[in-house]
Amino acid sequence: MAAATMTTNGLDRETIERIVREVVSAQGSPQSLAGQGAVGSRPADLVVSISARHVHLCDEHVETLFGAGHTLTPMKDLYQDGFFAAEETVMVLGPRRRSLPTVRVLGPTRSFSQVELAFTDSISLGLDIPIRHSGKIEGTPGCVLVGPRGVVQLNEGVIRAARHVHMNLACCQAYGVDNGDLMKLRVESAGNTVVFEDLLVRADEASKLEVHIDTDEGNACHLDQATRVELLKQADDECACHG
């Protein structure tokens, strides 16, 4: 990996955690859990994946960080067709020289760069980051990205990505939801069941049905020990006889 030499620490907590997360990231969705839609008529295959912290880059920043003419090298395909974890990683540098030394770049490139962190990551960086939908970065904190060949100053773009579910339009119809609606994800895990509300529907023609939560959310419900996952409309369990 191009940026491996940036690692400055021994096998401390951060490194261990990073490795775990990178392996997770690299394997596409090994912590994914296949589950079932809420009722019989709904789509049967639901994949829930944990997104470890990562960076999206524009072409210009790829060249600044990794050298003129450089393009991202796919390392592992993600579950969604056309997307991949790249060989490339960058250091994310926050205020007061706090840093995350090795953050995975996901491809393909986008029209602007964006850093997606869990809340735990943002505490360690010393940044107060808002929850945003991918692409909505106006007014968010910036950071410095450090690559093997150069440095990029982002004036904005560091977010905690809002939990969301990708699906295609047929799937929207089956669930009775539209792009932009909110749903709920219930993760049943022994002694540890969690319902995540505010799950944004991101629908298009081609997406596979897949929920993305971050590492904090995955750890809160111990996703890899979950026995059942359910996708529900936001209002599904609010009924007249509630309370």
Next chain:
Amino acid sequence: MAAATMTTNGLDRETIERIVREVVSAQGSPQSLAGQGAVGSRPADLVVSISARHVHLCDEHVETLFGAGHTLTPMKDLYQDGFFAAEETVMVLGPRRRSLPTVRVLGPTRSFSQVELAFTDSISLGLDIPIRHSGKIEGTPGCVLVGPRGVVQLNEGVIRAARHVHMNLACCQAYGVDNGDLMKLRVESAGNTVVFEDLLVRADEASKLEVHIDTDEGNACHLDQATRVELLKQADDECACHG
């Protein structure tokens, strides 16, 4: 603090996180959020607190770790009467020399020692820990505790504490629950609302109404930005017209 000299790292991620959590721990419940019971007849004051990783010790282990005749020095009272964060900290050492260098001891002492970690902590230690109610440590992993004066080998006792709610018996009656029942906690937080199921009721004569979740759970719902917390019976939103 007696064990401060055990810290071996600079201001890396772990240290920063530890400091943040210690401050949280030290202040009793600064991330606590006062909320309201679910319906009018229920208790009005609900405090939700994040328990950072911590250790409970028996008297014998206090002496082994901190010296003969040593007793814990209260640093800060916790929200529940009679309980405190101690000045003392220990290093928790897991397999393959992975460690958490400074874990707060809570007092008073107990009849046996127990280490309570979040799932993120356990990943960094390399331990696969079960979710257990406090005190139920049979068959759980052990670890080594390191203090300034000695070392203790625990053969068991490292757990992720099950999320729970303390309350007194009058409060139980108001909620219609008994000691040992399960409830739900709903934390409303902009774009980030979470319902934690499997919340164990720990009731006695004297406890104040207080929910304890761990750092992973607190980060998943961004507790310190929450606008409303609600305590519900486990079955409250399961009703005949559900679905």
